[in-house]
Amino acid sequence: MPFYCQRCGAGLPPSARFCSNCGNVVTAAPPPPGRPLVRPIVGRQIAGVCIGVAQANGWDVTMVRILTVVGCLFTSGLVGVAYLAGWIGIPEEPIAVPGYPPNVPTYPPNTPGGYPPSV
Template sequence: MPFYCQRCGTGLPLSARFCSNCGTVVTAAPPPPGRPLVRPIAGRQIAGVCIGVAQANGWNVTTVRILTVVGCVFTSGLVGVAYLAGWIGIPEEPIAMSAIYPPSQGSYPPGTPGNYPPSV
């Protein structure tokens, strides 16, 4: 993806902070909106690599899974190796934790008056 000065249109390297032609300060384009590449907890079949790639790029997950299987067969397992690398390299989606502590039932710590442990 080429990077150009907005003032004079000179092509610049991605690490440039100033235009080499006109001296204008250049800013990097913001990253495109979308989901980060993570392996989600819900909806996975094996490791969540296909659904993570599909969600990050806005693709259909079924199409990605079919292309993965077909690619694994036709590339003699090269796509399978890439899948394993994705399993290891793509981080798992963080688990959402409740901000409520301690639980609203009973009292905490044990031994304090209240209904802890629950009576049966």
């Protein structure tokens, strides 16, 4: 993925901290666009941590669940503690409600009249 200076547009290596052309301080590149880490409502088995991690990284959810169980057994519960931390720390997916927010007219309305509008 090419990396460019925001001021002059010069191509830069990913490890650059300053632009070699203009001397501008180079900020870190934003993360690639993808699905955010959330616990989905649909498809959960227990808390939705495994499906959330799988969807955020593009992995198979079945493999993540199997690795979680195996990891919990072989690490004396350390992965189970991490699962609980994910349950607490990863936010739930927001519920999409059709028609929300409602189409509320702005006041004062564009047509002649007062506030509140007369019916």
